Amino acid sequence: MMARKKTRKMTESQRWLARLQKVESPDVTYVSETFPIMMKKARGMKITDVDGNSYLDFTACFGVMALGHGYPRLQRAMRAQAAKLVHGMGDVHPSASKVLLLELLARITPFDSAKSVLSLSGGEAMESALKTAMVVTGRHQFVSFSGGYHGLHFGPLALSDRTTFTRGFEPWIQDKNVVIPFPFTQPSRSLGCEELTEEFYRDTHGLQHWDTVLEKLEDALRARRIAAVVMEPLQGRGGERTWPSGFLSHVKKLAHQYGSLLVFDEIYTGLGRTGSLFALDHEGVIPDLLVLGKALGGGLPLSACVGDCLDAWGRSGGEARHTSTFLGHPLACAVGHASVNEIVRRLPEFKSELIEVERSFSKFFDEYEQREFHKENPVQLRGRGYMCGLWFPASAPGFAAKISEQLLHLGFITLPSGPRGDVLSFTPPLIARGKEFDLVLKAVLQVLAK
């Protein structure tokens, strides 16, 4: 692995970025003097930029490349399908690859007779879930949790409590959703957090006691206007936040008591990311609708809303009420089918490597404790499996974003997460080994020591 070359001459990356800025809407790509890189090619966990620098990918490119980049079996599936049929006519003249994928989803999801609506992005699959919940219940409002991220399409945007995303769209999303605070959870592993009080977590991070959260949830449900409670069984962009044990089953019980559905957004957590096929497996809570995306397509755009209640839509009389041009895209379905099969096949191996990953974090915490900075900068380990993060609860907003940028210069691609940008998130391909975690965590110590 090679760290990024520092040179005064304009790099190839900078030249491309200058061109990009002239033609892309300025809100899309954040560009500074040293950020971002311009990707050229990738294999396994290694990404190479247009200047020839290489990086270890600790993001799986937003959790999509679960099997790593350039996975041979997926590339073979892609070539074979591309030679036959790339695009079809999803809701009019479907293809066999769509049927095969839908059958596979029905087999691996925890429903008795699952049916799905396919789409291309996570946000679109969330729209399918929200519309399905409205069709099933005849209601039109939703409940979500603070810090949740469900995409920025107009449907899921209404579930967000982050003004970064909702600014300018308030009138559109008004009265569509109630946001409930996130409950306080005991960290699985932490250093220097003993002094931080419950008031601190409430005032600085908005975390509330479990009883208060459930009371607020019941208040929202009582009017029987809520079509669905929508949540990630482990918040991803919210900062690798796990719920207190037993919390999900309380939410399900309350939702059903008041005639609302429970929707699990497993776009990020699904398909092996947390060390089990779905994050819901850890608590054994089955939702009414399960939403998948990211890893589903093996790198091609593909998402799905799956459940037992899709029959509520009724049978199409020739004009589907909810569809799109690319629905059931043959190429994406073929690669998705190969990807899901491969994740399922290799899951025991990915799971067993997590012992080594835990060892890497243990080493990190031992070394962190030896350093002076641990007193001013308490740290907690969050998340599960290949979706974990280091939370610095007493740091200034944006702290993890700064670490992440420094790590880039040392050859590691990471992302900050959490509404305050104070969680350094690791969501590598599931092929990541303990030794790769050793490398990145050593680099984190190096950056923090500065």
Ligand SMILES: Cc1ncc(COP(=O)(O)O)c(C=O)c1O
């Ligand atoms: C949990 C979750 N839901 C939904 C989405 C939105 O997916 P997309 O960006 O594909 O629309 C994301 C994206 O990060 C996500 O993490």
